[in-house]
Amino acid sequence: MASEPHAAAPTASDETGPCFDEIYRHHFQSLVVQLYAFVGDMSEAQDLVQEAFSRAWPRWDRIARYDDPLAWVRRVAWNAAASRWRRLRTARLFQQRQRQEVVAGPGPDRVALTAALGALPTGQRRAVVLFYLAELTVNEIAEDCGVAPGTVKSWLHRARTTLAVGLADGDTERPSGGRTPAGGSTERTVN
Known part of the structure; x- marks a missing residue:
């Protein structure tokens, strides 16, 4: 059988x-x-x-x-x-x-990046996570979030600016991967 x-x-x-x-x-x-x-x-x-x-x-x-x-x-x-x-x-x-x-606010044992991400508005935080960790393109993030690609670009720009200032105040490592929230392009080629 x-x-x-x-x-x-x-x-x-x-x-x-x-x-x-x-x-x-x-x-x-x-x-x-x-x-x-x-x-x-x-x-x-x-x-x-x-x-x-x-x-x-x-x-x-x-x-x-x-x-x-x-x-x-x-x-x-x-x-x-x-x-x-x-x-x-x-x-x-x-x-x-x-x-x-x-x-009381977050204690000193908090990782600076987690605190900086937590300070971002939800849309910006989500865009940063999807762009840098999920490695989605701007268009994919826009589709996933139900917004225009220009909105995602704006979120990423504002988030990078905020993170650059917030992370410059302390000694922290940048996220692993090829990009850092303080720089890099918002465009990614799709294979």
């Missing part, structure tokens, strides 16, 4: 698109790094990416046929992060109304 390998399995790769296991194996860690840079908490970033892949799994037959299935997973992770921020903000506002407590 011979059985077909991968018969009707959601992880099989065929004409309908890439297999789930392959996308998960090759992109989980890079998505975690992107979300960690955005939220500043490694376990939260891992949870957000895991949640995105968990939502993709039961729909993979449909998602695998998209032009870029990874973009769907990334968008779900980013949306989950945004929802997390809204929930935290609401909870923080509720707590502030309940008691009069002064919350």
